[in-house]
Amino acid sequence: MQINSSHSRLCDPAAKYDAFPKVHLPHRKWPNKSLTKPPRWLPTDLRDGNQSLVQPMDSDTKLRFFQALVKLGYKEIEVSYPSSSQTDFDFTKRLIETPNITPDDVCIQVMSPCREELIRQTVSSVLGAKKVTIHIYLATAECFRRVVFNMTEGETLDLAVRSAKLVRELTKDSQDPAAQSTEWMLELTPEVFQDTPLEFALRLCEAVKAAWEPTVDLPIIFNLPATVEMAMPNVFADQIECFCESISEREKVCVSLHSHNDRGCAVAATEMAQLAGADRVEGCLFGNGERTGNVDLITLALNLYTQGIHPGVNFSDINSIISIFEESTKIPVHVRAPYVGKYVFCTFTGAHQDAIRKGYKHQESTRAQKWKMPYIPLDPQDLGREHEAIIRVNSQSGKSGSAWLVKEAFHVDLPRDLEVHFSQVVQTHADILGDEVTLQTISNLFQTHYMLKTYTDLELLDCKIYSKLDILLQEGQSQDLQSGISKVYLNVHMHAIEDNTPMFRVRGQALPKYGLRCKRFSVP
Numbered sequence: 448m449q450i451n452s453s454h455s456r457l458c459d460p461a462a463k464y465d466a467f468p469k470v471h472l473p474h475r476k477w478p479n480k481s482l483t484k485p486p487r488w489l490p491t492d493l494r495d496g497n498q499s500l501v502q503p504m505d506s507d508t509k510l511r512f513f514q515a516l517v518k519l520g521y522k523e524i525e526v527s528y529p530s531s532s533q534t535d536f537d538f539t540k541r542l543i544e545t546p547n548i549t550p551d552d553v554c555i556q557v558m559s560p561c562r563e564e565l566i567r568q569t570v571s572s573v574l575g576a577k578k579v580t581i582h583i584y585l586a587t588a589e590c591f592r593r594v595v596f597n598m599t600e601g602e603t604l605d606l607a608v609r610s611a612k613l614v615r616e617l618t619k620d621s622q623d624p625a626a627q628s629t630e631w632m633l634e635l636t637p638e639v640f641q642d643t644p645l646e647f648a649l650r651l652c653e654a655v656k657a658a659w660e661p662t663v664d665l666p667i668i669f670n671l672p673a674t675v676e677m678a679m680p681n682v683f684a685d686q687i688e689c690f691c692e693s694i695s696e697r698e699k700v701c702v703s704l705h706s707h708n709d710r711g712c713a714v715a716a717t718e719m720a721q722l723a724g725a726d727r728v729e730g731c732l733f734g735n736g737e738r739t740g741n742v743d744l745i746t747l748a749l750n751l752y753t754q755g756i757h758p759g760v761n762f763s764d765i766n767s768i769i770s771i772f773e774e775s776t777k778i779p780v781h782v783r784a785p786y787v788g789k790y791v792f793c794t795f796t797g798a799h800q801d802a803i804r805k806g807y808k809h810q811e812s813t814r815a816q817k818w819k820m821p822y823i824p825l826d827p828q829d830l831g832r833e834h835e836a837i838i839r840v841n842s843q844s845g846k847s848g849s850a851w852l853v854k855e856a857f858h859v860d861l862p863r864d865l866e867v868h869f870s871q872v873v874q875t876h877a878d879i880l881g882d883e884v885t886l887q888t889i890s891n892l893f894q895t896h897y898m899l900k901t902y903t904d905l906e907l908l909d910c911k912i913y914s915k916l917d918i919l920l921q922e923g924q925s926q927d928l929q930s931g932i933s934k935v936y937l938n939v940h941m942h943a944i945e946d947n948t949p950m951f952r953v954r955g956q957a958l959p960k961y962g963l964r965c966k967r968f969s970v971p
């Protein structure tokens with residue numbers, strides 16, 4: 448019976464789940480806009496990213512990660528949840544007290560729930576820093592208020608205001624000299640903004656703004672999270688546009704986004720919400736973070752980059768960032784992660800390989816400035832990646848794939864006939880192998896099949912197919928010309944590897960199927 452009831456639920460999801468309500472915004476403007484500049488970025492790898500790990504980072508690991516984020520160019524970094532653990536508290540102090548770790552233009556952000564003792568502890572961890580954002584959060588979504596806190600809207604609003612006033616008292620209004628040399632900002636997160644009635648979110652933010660009294664130079668940050676992503680990106684964009692249009696003193700407010708990826712749409716939601724007016728984006732490298740992760744900051748940045756917009760951060764040495772990330776989080780970057788995965792610039796597919804190979808040849812011959820490459824939206828070299836990994840060969844590959852690897856191994860362009868022939872050799876091998884055919888294997892197959900292994904002191908330099916007619920004409924033997932040309936010759940230019948000086952020409956007669964039979968050597 449139990450089984451039946453769960454079956455019936457699966458057949459009728461509406462009995463269990465409600466559709467997310469639409470936003471009434473008939474004159475929405477965001478669909479007609481484009482992104483033209485990067486947002487203010489805030490990586491939260493050391494807080495939201497860290498809190499999602501099986502093994503939270505220790506102080507040295509956090510420091511290494513922090514320094515990597517600074518090197519990438521981030522100017523606001525959420526470094527900890529100081530009241531969560533001694534490690535986080537001490538790490539925050541370490542960033543401030545160790546000379547030359549935190550550049551003067553980098554603002555560190557620390558987070559606390561709206562609880563008096565925890566706010567006090569949080570502020571005490573950052574005293575002495577140059578620039579700080581105190582980030583307080585509280586749950587405003589109806590389900591959270593009712594289920595977790597048992598608080599009314601009024602009680603929630605009061606708590607938010609009291610907390611903002613406390614932060615103010617401890618920071619920008621404080622008489623403590625240690626607090627007076629700091630540039631203080633306040634960030635408030637009404638948690639699960641996406642599921643909070645807009646009218647209540649606005650009312651609460653207005654009250655907190657009045658309590659904090661921000662300025663145009665140091666605006667208050669309202670971070671509007673999809674703590675759990677619950678609706679399509681267009682719905683989120685509508686919510687953000689409504690908020691941006693309705694909040695008063697917009698010039699004193701920085702609207703920040705913090706999207707999680709529960710529906711797999713965090714990148715799209717974050718991009719559309721920027722069209723809708725948001726100024727700032729919180730997220731994590733490689734989309735780390737609670738559950739399905741925070742929005743991936745690298746994808747967002749490189750999406751801008753490939754539209755010709757400088758993202759303000761620099762991913763030109765992506766491999767070192769991947770290493771730091773994997774060592775720090777113990778989470779491998781997915782091989783298909785946009786732009787950065789091991790396989791994203793790589794194809795096994797014959798038709799794609801052919802297009803890419805032609806693309807590279809075209810790019811080289813036209814010396815085109817603009818990047819227009821079939822199947823590859825970003826030049827891997829811009830990320831410090833090599834081209835070698837682009838084409839890899841298995842049984843799904845064709846002649847272009849094996850020819851690309853022969854070029855890598857021997858630096859020669861195969862003539863088309865030979866490409867076709869060699870590809871059949873590789874295909875037969877790949878089918879039997881049922882696996883990738885490596886560069887080393889391709890090179891061995893080529894040498895063995897065309898008998899280049901016979902002369903191990905020689906290196907292949909060039910390789911062309913000549914008709915017998917060409918050869919005879921070259922050698923002035925036109926009198927030997929016979930009608931009905933039947934044989935094709937393969938001319939293989941080699942040089943001796945050992946002393947590297949004398950040039951040899953090995954003439955090989957390409958017999959049926961172009962198997963090379965070397966006939967003679969000569970110094971050219």
Ligand SMILES: CC(=O)SCCNC(=O)CCNC(=O)[C@H](O)C(C)(C)COP(=O)(O)OP(=O)(O)OC[C@H]1O[C@@H](n2cnc3c(N)ncnc32)[C@H](O)[C@@H]1OP(=O)(O)O
Binds near residue numbers: 530
């Ligand atoms: C969406 C986010 O990412 S929010 C950030 C979440 N991050 C963390 O929780 C990591 C750090 N947290 C901690 O170290 C601890 O949970 C502390 C220090 C905050 C609190 O510790 P404890 O007092 O031992 O409470 P515990 O961990 O059991 O959590 C329960 C408390 O969290 C509160 N809580 C639950 N959900 C939320 C929420 N969304 N926002 C704020 N507080 C919450 C509960 O009200 C409860 O408080 P109560 O005991 O007064 O009722």
Ligand SMILES: CC(C)C(=O)C(=O)O
Binds near residue numbers: 636638639672707
């Ligand atoms: C508290 C906020 C910033 C958060 O982490 C979330 O909503 O996911």
